[in-house]
Amino acid sequence: MEWETVIGLEVHVQLSTNTKIFSGASTRFGAAPNTQACGIDLGxxxxxxxxxxxxxxxxxxxxxxxxxxxxxxxxxxxxxxxxPDLPKGYQITQMDHPIVGKGQVEIMMDDGTTKTVGVTRAHLEEDAGKSLHEDFHGMTGIDLNRAGTPLLEIVSEPDIRSAKEAVAYLKKIHSIVTYIGVSDGNMAEGSMRCDANVSVRPKGQQEYGMRCEIKNVNSFRFVEKAINHEVERQIALIEDGGTVVQETRLYDSELDETRSMRSKEVANDYRYFPEPDLLPVEIDESYIEQVRSELPELPDAKRERFHSEYGLSEYDAAVLSSSQDMAHFFEVVARQTGEPKLSANWVMVELAAVLNKTNTPITESPVSATNLAQLIERITDNTISSKMAKTVFEAMVEGQGDPDSIIEAKGLKQVSDTGAIEAMIDDIIASNPDQVEQYRGGKDKLFGFFVGQVMKASKGQANPGVVNDMLKKKL
Amino acid sequence: MSTDTLMNNSTLKQLSEGLARGEYSSVELTEAYLKRIDSTDGDLNAFITVTADQARTQAAAADERRASGQAGPLTGVPIAHKDIFCTQGVRTSCGSKILDNFTAPYESTVTHKLQDAGMVMLGKTNLDEFAMGSSTESSFYGPTRNPWNTEVIPGGSSGGSAAAVASGQAPVATGTDTGGSIRQPAALCNLTGLKPTYGRVSRWGMIAYGSSLDQGGPIARTAEDAALLLNSMAGFDHKDSTSKDIAVPDYTADLDKPLDGLRIGLPKEYFGEGLNSDIAARVQAGVQELEKLGATVKEISLPRTRLSIPAYYIIAPAEASTNLSRFDGVRFGYRCENPTDLLDMYTRTRAEGFGEEVKRRIMVGTYALSAGYYDAYYNKAQQLRRLIKDDFQNAFAEVDVIAGPTTPSPAWKLGAKSNDPVAMYLEDIYTLSVNLAGLPGMSVPCGQVDGLPVGLQLIGNYFAEAQLLNVAHQYQQVTDWHQQTPAFG
Structure with missing residues (x-):
């Protein structure tokens, strides 16, 4: 049987406020335990x-x-x-009247296809503290620094149909929240966490299958693996004649499996009721307009602009606009060089490879945008060949300086001086009479041989365009 | 005049004037009250904690402040605080074993403001555990007794504050009122108590019982004293989002206004079945005094009065059940000995730390909020609450002030209702709806029944505290019930 996967995601985003959502304590990450929890956070x-x-x-x-x-x-x-890590015995959250109602985000897959995923709601709430189970001689330590950190819980519609779509959705949420500066999006520090509701159903069936919730999958990679694993588990279970039980499951990244945490039958009754200590939040049109006016250009708009203004492909435009930092880097390079496509290539291929290998954010790139632009300019003004440029780039990554000084120091400057090249060509024609004769007799393939000889003689520095033109004339 | 004889019936106003005239120092005054507490509290148990050393230090500071010309009307006057207000460095128990070892590292806004005004804290007074009760019998520290008759209860939950003022242990005290906890003990101890409009006084640092109902206020001998205290207690507090940003008037400014043309409404529901007939007579006589002062009186109806009891006993326990979740033995307060695991720690800490009435209300509240019961109980109660508010607003379209009894009966014998919680709840019939509506309410002494004081309740519209105090003050100019003192001690 063919199966269809149905996924809904709940994404918890820590908002990057200086102080907590309901107290004046700092939200800074990484402080010594319980040094950033005031009386309010302690309940x-x-x-x-x-x-x-x-x-x-x-x-x-x-x-x-x-x-x-x-x-x-x-x-x-x-x-x-x-x-124990919930000091008041209740979490302040928003149940019936969330701050954000229905919305949607557009996601793009690797093959360039797009899809709209609905957002059911997003609401504000406070984060809990952390329970630390190691190093306390069998007891549990409580760190309440995180307690009261503002969270925005973003709940998607069950519109997602594969683990890859789930990752694309998450990346898009990540891209939006970091763009507009509401979160640092640092997943390693827990700034963005995700619960996935996963079910399967026979393809074509309207009703949803029974779903399981996978808790706290905290990296893009784990989301994909956890969902794929869960889908396989559910299909195998059903195909073996079993039924999926609604339950909460925890993903174990070391074993690459999900396991049951608790079934919904024994789930907590959270006894939601209106928080009497806080007034309802009333906002008017002018407040909304003011916030709107402070919004930067959003990823979708930027992607569209990169496509139309710079002539980039939809896919390249999407990749480059996915993070504001990368988009900014690209735009600096593109504007300086006036060569957007070439700039896009360098950022997405050469630079991205270096950054990925060393897991470095683009803001800490070893090659600055202006230096990369200078390098590209040296290609377009024929100072160096594209091949040479890669050598220069490697030197730049190693911190050997700006492109011009590297080209100078390494003597990599391309020789476009026609006199010097002409002398070399004359030399080569003179010393290879057999090949000259064969070429002139119609063996066109030998042209490459002559180019190779010239490049060899020039130690690779001769401008290939000039060499080609001149060789054709001379032969 | 010696401070000893002064104390038993001195008002805050008189003490303030005495201090200003230099008849005595704050240190002398404070010593006199401490001595009175020392000699009488064995019988009354009005105080959980007496802060004698701190009081002496504060009194000396108040005298210095006066010497430097910086004294205000409250400077140097002693006060007792209900042990529900957190006081930095002094234990705040809330009358519970679970907080027996708790000392807050912060000061409640109310006590902070009164301290800023130069008042001297004598100590922390007894209360029903977590303010849940009408008799001050449910305290972990034992019951407080009524100075008018030590066999009867002083009312509650601010019974310790009321007994302290009535017995001359303190000239004034703070209280809190969630369903009548200022007005009822004031009535039963022959005092003037004011529950302000919800949001008038900050709740910061006041341990929560029913957050949407709780309000701090003064317990005093006279309306004038209550006005003087409220001047310093009231006001917006950025630390309490439910406090209202409305300017605080001088509550003493209108005290002398004549009552000509004042329209008083008597809710017929407040004079029906269940009301002690002698109390009815005392209240009617009190209303006649107001008529003589120029007020007009008409009968009105607050048809949902009876429903205030079920509405209150859903909403208050519902809020309490979650407010009290923080007492889990993890971070502060009592923790059971040798817990075997987390659940054992939670259950034994709370089973051992809370008293019966608190557990009862936690269970009622938890039930009312449970899935499947929420609509039938909590939502219904909230609907009733809106109807009760509407009743009052309809009434205030016709009258300025509503008058009636504070309680259906005088103080009862200790233990008489301890095993019958519903009988105890019914004692709150005339006070609960004021909290549900968020209105200001007062109780002023209006006579005695079988030698026990009873109160006239005055209810005003939102933020009409000045008007209530004006009516009460005028009443106290032509009556002397409030000047009567118990034979105690």
Whole structure:
């Protein structure tokens, strides 16, 4: 039987506010345990939450970026459950009146096809602390630095049909939140975390199959693996005559498998009810317009512009616009060189390879945008050949300086001086009379031989265009 | 006049004037009150914690402040705080074993403001555990007794504050009122108590019971004293999002306004079945005094009064059940001994740390919020709450102030209702709806029944505290019930 996968994602994005969503404590990552938790974060008796307006602004900003309805009257609720890293015994979240309503994002697959994924809602809530199970002699340590960090939980429609689409969706969300500056998007530090609801159904069937929720898959790679694994598990189960049970599963990246955490039958009753310590959040049109006016150019608009303004392919435009930093880098290079396609190639191929290999963000690229542009200019002004340029680029990566000084130091300058090249050609024609005769007799293939000889004589520095023209004339 | 004889019936106003005239220092005054506490609290149990050393230090500072010409009307006057307000460096127990070892590293806004005004904290007063009760019997620290008759309860939950003021242990005190916890003990101890409009006084640092109902306020001998205290307690606080950013008037400014033309409404539902007939007579007599002062009186109807009991006993426990989730033994407060695992720690900490009434309300509230019951209970209660608000707004279209009894009966014997929670809940019938509507309400002494004080309740529209205080003050100019003191001690 042919199966169809149905996926919905819940993405938790930590908003990059300086202070927590309901207190003045710092949200900085990596501080010593419990040094960034004030009385409010600790759930001390008598303390009260005060909503951080900056978190609201960032949530609205995201809503506008995905063309969503913005909740004019949003409200907070308490989600009640006991856990040691949840200090108050409830999480302040938004249940019935989220700040962001229905919206959508467009994703692009590797083959350039696009698809729209619906966003059901996005709501504000506070993060919990962390339970640390190691190094406490069988006890559990609690670090509440993270408690109260603002989260935007973005819930997608079940529009996603494969693990690859799920990754593309996640990357798009990542791209949007980092573009508009609402999150640093640092997945290694937990700034973006994902739960995946996965089900399968026979192709053509309308009803959804029973779904499982995979918790906390925190890298693009793991999302893909976890979903693929879960899909295989569900199909195998059904094909063996079993049924999928609705449950929460945890992905184990070391074993590459998901395993059951808890079934929904014994799931918590969270006893949601309106948070009486906070007033409903009322926002008006002027607030929304003000946030809208502060939005930067968004990934889709940038991609479109790269395509139309620079003549890049849709795919190249999408890759280069996926991160604001890469887009910016590309634009600096393209503007300086006036050669957008060549610039796109260098950024996406040569530079990307170096950055990927060393896992370096483009903001810390060993080759600056202006230096890369200079290198490209040396190709287009025929100072060096494309092949030479790669050698120069490697030297740039190694920190040997800017392109001009490297070309100078290594003596890589292309020889376009026709006098010098003419002398070399004359020499070669004179010392290879047999080949000259055969060529003139119709053996065209030998032309390459002569080019090779000239390049060899010039130690690769002769301008191939000049060599070609002149050889043709002389032969 | 010696400070000893002064104390038993001195008002804050008189003490303030005495200090200003230099008749005594704050240090002398404070010593006198500490001595009174020392000699009487064995019988009353009004205080959980007496902060004698700190009080002496604050009194000395107040005297210095006065010497440098910086004294305000409250500077140097002693006060007792309900042990629900967090006080930096002084234990805040909320009357519970679970917080017996808890000392907050922060100060509540109310106590902070009063401290800033130069008041001297004598200590922290007893209360029903987590303010859940009408008798101050459910405290982990034992019951407080009524100075008018130590066999009866002082009311609650601010019973410790009321007993302290009534017995002359403190000239004034703070209280909190979620369903009547300022007004009812004020009534039962012959005091003037004011529950302000919800949002008038900051809840920061006030341990939450029912967050949408809780409000701090003054317990005093006179309306004038309550006005003086409220002047310093009230105001917007950026740390409490539910406090209202509305300017605080001088609550003493309108006290002397004549009551000519004041329209008073008497809700017929407040004078029906269940009301002690002697109380009804005392309240009616009180209303007649107001008529003599120029007020007009008409009967009104608050038809949903009876429904305030079920509405309140869903909403308050629902909020309490989650407010009290933080007491889990993890970060502060009581933790059971030798927990075997997390669940054992949670269950034994809370089973051992909370008293019966608190557990009852946590269970009721948890049930009311449970999946499948939420609509039938919590949502219904919220609908009732809106209807109750509407009742009041309809009434305030016709009248300026609503008057009636504070309680259906005078103080009862200790233990008399301890095993019958519903009978206890019914005692709150006239006070609960004011909290549900978020309105300001007062209780002023209006006589005695069988030697026990009873109260006249005055209910105003939103932020009409000045008007209520004006009516109460005028009433106290022509009556002397509030000047009567118990024979105690």
């Amino acid at each position: 001390m008796p008598g303390t009260l939450p005060v909503f951080n307006e900056n978190a609201l602004r960032k949530a609205v900003s995201f809503g506008l970026a995905i063309d969503a309805e913005i909740g004019r009257h949003s409200a907070f609720d308490r989600k009640n459950y006991f856990y």
